[in-house]
């Protein structure tokens with residue numbers, strides 16, 4: 001079985017986000033990058049499916065500037081067989097149709113049986129790239145997948161619905177699934193894996209991008225109207241203030 | 254056609270987020286001088302159309318088709334695609350529900366229309382709509398501009414508009430047909446179910462001590478249990494703590510977990526991303542402790558403390574245990 005995983009590089013959750021000078025994106029120099037959270041789960045699921053099926057390969061695909069090679073290498077270190085870097089100068093495409101078209105152009109000749117991606121990117125949060133790509137590749141699709149089961153005649157996935165509900169969905173292959181976090185325990189790369197990753201194939205392709213049809217005009221910080229009382233001082237002082245709020249305002253003591 | 258709102262059903266009625274979408278459409282229509290239509294499809298289409306007919310709308314389109322009697326992403330996408338191709342709406346608006354996440358990207362691919370997803374607001378700048386969207390899990394927001402000539406697909410996050418603000422009036426119902434064959438539907442879904450959790454019912458709790466990824470590691474949870482005990486409250490959590498297997502899923506609060514409204518919600522090491530916030534924003538009082546002064550949870554909190562939970566929580570517990 002041939003499995004592709006889309007892995008996107010996004011600012012890590014601990015990064016401080018500052019706007020760039022003209023307020024059109026963040027100041028990229030100030031952030032540390034990591035693999036998008038749900039993509040990491042998608043990668044692990046791909047590796048587990050590969051191991052259970054045998055005679056399979058996992059290909060990690062990422063689009064972006066050169067820095068994204070770091071997470072492709074990370075995927076290779078965790079056990080993916082090959083990587084593809086679709087080179088794109090700007091940080092991210094804000095138009096998923098364009099992004100998916102690029103992925104489709106590069107991935108179509110590979111004839112993947114399964115494409116796994118994250119359910120949503122932690123930077124743009126559009127939540128659509130994997131499904132659009134599935135359409136472009138003529139695949140079955142499912143979103144918010146929390147469990148996968150290969151069957152003799154296709155695939156069965158458990159899909160998360162709202163408020164703690166689930167549903168099993170059956171489909172034929174090839175399929176593109178968007179993966180929800182928490183469905184497995186992502187592995188850490190071993191030292192041997194890290195060494196071995198250097199020797200694995202990482203193919204570079206150049207993206208040819210049309211004009212985006214949805215774009216970011218301005219980025220800003222949003223403030224609500226709600227008045228928040230910030231408690232200040234030493235730890236003992238804030239604890240004291242909080243206890244008094246528990247008594248007088250919140251009335252739980 | 255100007256604007257089309259696609260309705261989703263919830264327990265046989267129009268989903269609250271579809272009502273909010275109608276409000277957004279009426280606002281957009283008012284600002285740009287455009288007419289608003291709605292589309293009802295699926296098993297409950299007739300009931301939804303009836304309900305919508307008392308709103309101020311240009312028309313209520315009713316699609317009844319055997320292939321849409323159970324939801325499938327392929328079937329629903331195909332139906333809406335055919336309506337778009339026939340009616341050529343400028344804007345098609347949805348509530349950003351799980352179902353919309355599931356099938357609207359397909360419409361985007363099939364009609365080559367951009368999908369501006371998960372917006373929290375809408376502004377008109379120089380006669381053109383600009384959509385406001387969260388970036389980086391609500392840490393920043395951005396103005397998103399459609400650059401498209403043709404149809405634009407739009408979805409709004411819960412509570413971006415108020416359902417109560419729908420303008421009433423009358424919307425004439427007209428039946429429309431779509432042509433869908435069974436082999437166009439590539440997935441088959443089984444009946445929805447709930448996990449037999451046997452877990453806690455957090456909705457009944459007066460005090461919830463809720464912990465997020467900021468706890469760092471499983472062993473650190475001890476300080477949270479101690480605090481919950483001292484406050485006689487229940488322990489709740491954000492998704493990453495459940496994903497890591499440190500707490501059972503019945504403790505998860507948010508869009509895929511429980512929705513709670515206790516007297517006190519203590520958000521500890523939780524950033525405040527929307528999928529968590531929808532589950533706890535109804536709390537009477539919210540106290541947030543977070544080491545990042547820019548964390549979005551502080552926008553929502555009644556009381557905020559910028560600091561390390563590992564230092565503050567044990568002291569708070571001590572102060573509560575005389």
Ligand SMILES: Cc1cc2nc3c(=O)[nH]c(=O)nc-3n(C[C@H](O)[C@H](O)[C@H](O)COP(=O)(O)OP(=O)(O)OC[C@H]3O[C@@H](n4cnc5c(N)ncnc54)[C@H](O)[C@@H]3O)c2cc1C
Nearest residue numbers: 465466467491492507508509510522523524528529544562
């Ligand atoms: C479809 C969908 C459904 C989802 N459903 C849910 C859901 O039901 N519930 C849910 O919670 N999430 C849900 N999520 C995930 C959600 O988007 C966020 O990723 C998640 O809520 C983040 O959890 P967090 O705030 O604990 O972690 P983070 O966003 O990583 O925040 C951790 C916070 O801890 C702070 N911190 C770190 N260390 C310390 C310290 N020592 N002291 C004080 N503060 C510290 C950091 O400053 C940061 O603000 C869903 C996502 C999607 C896409």
Ligand SMILES: Nc1ncnc2c1ncn2[C@@H]1O[C@H](COP(=O)(O)O)[C@@H](O)[C@H]1O
Nearest residue numbers: 006007063117118120121126127128129
């Ligand atoms: N530039 C990219 N490189 C690799 N994967 C991507 C990229 N953009 C989107 N994806 C994948 O698509 C998923 C959903 O992204 P989005 O539609 O932007 O929310 C991500 O979690 C990734 O798996």
